[in-house]
Amino acid sequence: MSELVHVHAETPQPRRIEKAARALRAGQVIAYPTDSSYGLACAMGDKSAMERIRQIRGLDRDHFFTLVCRDLSEIAEYAKVENPSFRLLKSATPGAYTFVLKASKQVPNWLAHPKRKTIGIRVPGHPVARAIVEALGKPFMTVTAVSGDDRSLSEATEVREEFGNRIDLIVDAGATGIEPTTVVDLTGDVPEILRPGKGSAEAIGLEPDHIS
Numbered sequence: 001m002s003e004l005v006h007v008h009a010e011t012p013q014p015r016r017i018e019k020a021a022r023a024l025r026a027g028q029v030i031a032y033p034t035d036s037s038y039g040l041a042c043a044m045g046d047k048s049a050m051e052r053i054r055q056i057r058g059l060d061r062d063h064f065f066t067l068v069c070r071d072l073s074e075i076a077e078y079a080k081v082e083n084p085s086f087r088l089l090k091s092a093t094p095g096a097y098t099f100v101l102k103a104s105k106q107v108p109n110w111l112a113h114p115k116r117k118t119i120g121i122r123v124p125g126h127p128v129a130r131a132i133v134e135a136l137g138k139p140f141m142t143v144t145a146v147s148g149d150d151r152s153l154s155e156a157t158e159v160r161e162e163f164g165n166r167i168d169l170i171v172d173a174g175a176t177g178i179e180p181t182t183v184v185d186l187t188g189d190v191p192e193i194l195r196p197g198k199g200s201a202e203a204i205g206l207e208p209d210h211i212s
Contacts, residue, residue, distance in 0.1 A: 002031075002160060002167045009033070009173040012131045020171050021135035028168035029053055031145050031159045033176045035096035035126050036198055037152035038145040038159050040167065041068070043136070050141060056166050057143060065141040066098055066120040067107075070133050075099075075121050078106050078139065085186045088204055092184075093123035094130060096198035100185040118187055128173045144180070152178040 007016045023030050024043045029052050031038050040056065042049030044067065053059070069075050072089055079101035081089065089099065103119040124130055133140060145153045145162070153159050156172035182199035184206070185192040193201055 001165055002163065003169045004156060004160065004172050005169060006172045007128055010127055012128045012173065014131075014135070016171075017128070017131045017135050020132050020169060021137075023169045024132075024136055024140055029056070029166075030169045030171060031156070031163070031167055032129055032132055032171040033126055033156075033173045034129050034142075034181075035124055035176075036144070036180050037154050037176050037178050038156065039129075039142045040145050040163075041132075041140050041142045044139045044141050046141075052166075053141075053143060056163060057146070059143065063143070064120060065143055066122055067139045068129065068133050068142050069121055069123050069139045070130075071123060074139065075101070075123065078104050079119055079121055080104055081186075085191070088184075088186070088191060088206075092199065092204040094125040095123070095203075096125060096179075096181045097204070098122045098181045098183045100183065100187060100194065102187055120183075122181060126173075126176070128171060132171070152180065154178045 005016050005019055007013055020030055027046050027049050029042050029049055031040055040053050042053060072093055099121050100118050101121055103117050107119050145159050147162050154176045156170050159170050180197040182197040183195040185194050191206055
């Protein structure tokens with residue numbers, strides 16, 4: 001079975017968080033808690049670990065990973081951020097939002113959407129997720145951890161039962177919710193909510209008519 005590392009949900013212990021960061025650096029696949037549910041993660045640029053996650057989740061090539069960043073300045077390294085988008089991102093990060101942005105030249109072609117040249121990016125509000133990306137010192141790639149019947153997993157024990165030894169390490173910080181992040185498309189002239197979720201539209205200055 002995969003290794004279970006227990007951490008405090010609000011004040012995660014640095015030594016235990018570093019264990020998760022080391023696993024990512026070593027090319028391993030981990031599960032960790034997010035603002036919405038548990039996620040599966042691997043280091044950015046690790047195509048082998050990325051392929052493992054695709055196989056674990058049964059994902060096709062049309063399913064793209066989200067890049068988890070430390071802060072707004074790191075977003076600007078991997079995405080093209082215009083001034084109006086910058087203000088929205090500043091008000092929404094960290095938080096339960098995923099942003100679709102035009103990818104910068106720093107993003108490998110195989111990670112960006114092949115036709116639109118976009119990338120999904122988030123700066124998590126969950127203390128454990130934030131601690132992991134801070135300890136790693138660079139972004140990592142993630143997808144939602146879901147069951148075989150496409151149900152988001154909110155407990156580390158559920159993740160372990162679902163994936164067993166197909167993943168290497170699970171960071172257990174207790175239960176999360178199951179409501180997904182709010183997905184906001186910032187590639188056009190006007191921000192557009194592609195998927196309503198946990199993040200409030202009103203909190204980032206958007207109205208319901210921005211929802212597609």
